[in-house]
Amino acid sequence: MIIEKINNKYKVILGSGSLRRKELLQKMLLKFDIKICNDREIFPHEINKNLIPEYLAKQKANQISLQLKNNFLLITADTIVLQNDYILHKPKNSFEAMMHLKKISNNTNHVITGVCIKSKEKEITFSCSTKVFFSQLEKDEIDTYVNNNNPYDKSGSYGIQDWIGHIGVKKIHGSYNNVVGLPTHLIYQKLKLFI
């Protein structure tokens, strides 16, 4: 079993403070510790936006791996939400969150998660994109969500696993877990390269 082999061979580290990413790796049955990278996320302005998550995942991996011992296997990730080549960042305040949700309403967006898996010998980066189709969101629905949930730690101001996702997401094309925070299926495939 791949997961058992990884758990036996490595000290797996998740380089992310996201509770959702922690839960997803746990559901894969990986055993791991958490190390958080607090550096600012900086990327070159000329970069193709689809490549930003991979770029930032790799940057986080390079920072955190400096502190790790020989047998580590580090997993880092970064997620962005794109709508018409425009990045919907984590909102700074409720006004910005409501603006994002108005843009997302009755429209599609792409959630791209970049992942870096790094050991002492090897480093692999990849990303996964999921298209999310939202129905029309009414003002009172947007207000309810922003006032009663926490959109501030979420790219695009929404969690697909939150109330707004349950009532507002019509369908997706791609991986659901990728929207939550990690493309678990792809990570599982790539872990095979480390055993």
Place this chain on the structure above:
Amino acid sequence: MIIEKINNKYKVILGSGSLRRKELLQKMLLKFDIKICNDREIFPHEINKNLIPEYLAKQKANQISLQLKNNFLLITADTIVLQNDYILHKPKNSFEAMMHLKKISNNTNHVITGVCIKSKEKEITFSCSTKVFFSQLEKDEIDTYVNNNNPYDKSGSYGIQDWIGHIGVKKIHGSYNNVVGLPTHLIYQKLKLFI
């Protein structure tokens, strides 16, 4: 707010013993009680397979509503998994579960959930189909899943929210919650017709 209006106007009843359906309705913020229908699920053999879940949801609603008071709003559902027009039922034993997962491996299947929403005045039935794309599942992965999880209460012998879903589902086309057990987005839209 639609959900508040429904909670105020009706005594909502979920006519299903499924823990997953209970969790999904809770996440929509509906308040409800549970009543279970223990009748056998019988449908005419000549029926189009895509219509079976709606047919059974309606049948359950008709049974349970006999016991309910005036201001009830009853929600019942039924889910089937179809592969090439062949129904993958809930497995009777581990052998059948393993057979299903071999069929599902490296292939697609359709999960169809039929829903009936019924008050004293009105009854609406509808269904939702999601296409699920599985990667190749190895024998040891299938064995691990069947031996350590509970595929026996699940059409198609898998839960997308289980370990096998996290490592084996490449992507979906449609609603994720529909695969878990209820098309929450569609239910939300249809609830508007009851206020």
